[in-house]
Amino acid sequence: MQWEGISEFVYVAENESFTQASKKMAISTAQVSRQISALEKRLNVKLFYRTTRKVSLTEEGRVFYQHCRSVLDGLDEAERAITNLQSRPQGKVKLTAPVTYGERQILPLINDFMLQYTDVEVSAYLSNQQVDLVDEGYDLAIRLGKLSDSSMMAKKLGKRTNYVCASPAYLEKYGTPHSLSELDKHRCLLGTLDYWRFSEAGKEKNIRVSGNLRYNSGFALVDAALKGLGIVQLPDYYVQQHQQSGELVTLLDNYRGPDEGIWAIYPHNRHLSPKIRLLVDYLAQHIV
Known part of the structure; x- marks a missing residue:
């Protein structure tokens, strides 16, 4: 009794027509009308304005529709979840990711994923430019740092940490900075930004830096730092192995900025396909 008329109500609300709702539900218009009238009587509220046109x-109807739509979506999702347990994901997945992070972290994980799910086809485009997922037909994007596109759904996969580093040879020649104010006395190896991110007294702080070298390649910046050309700030996946070997020394730990998110972004779609959901969950489980 509690569910009677709910589907009819949602169909009428979305089609703005009793006739169109009846056609899509494959029942008579009279039956739709009876169910809506009974629902209004049970709720003791008018849900629709009706005119000949x-x-x-x-x-009240708008409020009720929002809740009913969510309930029906949840039921659809529950049904799909049961169905998906009995079938393997298949079909094409088109995704994009930043170049270096994609090469080092994402694509190897996708290779592992495809060993388990052989019926999935993946096409990946690596770019540091943010592509339009909807216009260019992408199912998924991997993005780093703060998100700005609120029209997309997002799932956090992990986090990355930025480190300030220099080689022992550089520090022996130019000294070790112990405060942010000392950075302007040093050769800073620049990437695409003119500032580095830090945290001071619990607040995020961007410090403008300068130097005589600028690359849009993290690998080239690491190489420059290893050769003693200056101090660099880069994410963990560029520098960790060199920190562990002692080739690079971590600096200004007390001012290290907050970790940045690693995100899976996908178009807003309440019917997210099983293969996309499974891939996103796999990445979240395996990204360190």
Whole structure:
């Protein structure tokens, strides 16, 4: 009894027509009308304004629709979840990711994923430019740092840490900075930004830095730091192995900025396909 009329109500609300709702539900218009009338009587509220030309939701109807739509979506999702347990994911996945992070972290994990799910086809495009997922037909994007596109759904996969480093040879020649104010006395190896991110007294702080070398390649910046050309700030996946070997020394640990998110971004779609959901969950489980 509690569910009677809910589907009819949602179909009418979305089609703004009793006739169109009846066609899509493959039942008579009279049956749709009876179910809506019974629902309004049970709720003791008017859900629709009815004229000869148009059917529209009342204010109470709009509130009720939002909740009913969520409930029906949840039921659809539950049904798909059961169905998916009995079938393997298959089909094409088109994704994009930043170049270096994609090469080092994402694509190897996708290779492992495809060993388990052989019916999935993956096409990956690596770029440091943010592509339009909808216009260019992407199912998924991997993005780093703060998110700005609120029209997309997002799942956090992990985090990355930025480190300030220099070689022992550089520090022996030019000294070791112990405060942010000392950075302007040093040769800083620049990437695409003119500032580095730090945290001071619990607050995020961007410090403008300068130097005589600028690359848009993290690998080239690491190589420059290893050769003693200056101090660099880079994410962990560029420098960790060199920190562990002693080739690079970590600096200004007390001012290290907050960790940045690693995100899976996908178009807003309440019917996210099984293969995309499974791939996103796999990445979240295996990204360190």
